[in-house]
Amino acid sequence: MPRLDFVKKTRIIRSPRVIQLEGMFGLASEKNSRQQWTVDMPIEKDEWNVGLIVGPSGCGKTSIARECFKNEIVGEFNWYQQKSIIDSFPDEMGIKEIATLLSSVGFSSPPSWLRPFHALSNGEQFRVSMARAMAELPGLVVVDEFSSVIDRTVARIGSCAIAKTVRKRGQQFVAVSCHFDIIEWLDPDWIYLPATNEFRWRSERQSRPPVTLEIINVHRKAWELFRKHHYLDSTIQKSANCFVALVDGQPAAFTAVIHFPHKQSPSFREHRTVCLPEFQGIGIGNALSEYIASLYACRKKYTSVTGHPAMIQQRAKSKNWMMTRKPSGVSRQKGLEKNGKRRIASSSGRITAGFLYCGPRREKEAREFGLI
Structure with a gap:
């Protein structure tokens, strides 16, 4: 992008109050308010995926973004008032692709996917809007007021998840924000500061905080x-042993474990694992799940069955889990009929996969929790 010089003019209507204001502060009588910027943002000189325009309010971030990226700025999406959010994604996208994209930006709560947009929290609306922008604008996506309407925990964690998704999909994304606290989490390839007309490449990728x-x-x-x-x-079963992961004292994720009393091979089984939406996208749920598995594996086998696409994908790649059953729909026994014959019921077509934990054991921590 070449060096840009542009002027923004706004007509001033000289009402009685405006005339009084000019007299109070000795302002010159003008027909127009004039703002001028000189922008040097050489983003075409190198390959990049994530950029950030950041600065305080009034420094010209939005005006510069609109001048430099006229056709790529994301506006307000039209969402169905009654239908689920997934029905607002492009018709050519399959449900698996939509689910993968939503999970990748840190919105991994299928029950919330069923709701209309207006029924979501601010943090959920932020993430689903980012997912839809990536779906509908496969090239360059520019988002003004990025993370402005959500709390800072959601903003930081959401920034990390979105940047990771952009890079994985090979897209380009520019965030326009007044918040400097997202820099380490978004980890942009370049930063532009309009207040000082400073542009800099960030040559080395940094790990998130x-x-x-x-x-x-x-x-x-x-x-x-x-x-x-x-x-x-x-x-949740009454016999479940439950654990919560706290982030800065706030509950973030939950895992429950039950005993599976098999005659030949008794084991422990993961019963429930959930990460709250505000903390999704950086692996907190998986980290808690594996940590608890490492405690119980000191005693017996530890297994898990999951139908969540993101969790199946993560565990299939992990060295700490061995897939014991590939993703499939399975049948299960549900009891005996009056005549003594077993009654078989399917899992309603739900795809699940089975895993055995085979990672490190934490005996010291297991003793501290009273598990051995």
């Missing part, structure tokens, strides 16, 4: 905070 999890053993009543975000039913 570390997230410290505090994992505590909790009563199963803690499930009430997470249950509505689980993709299956919202029940």
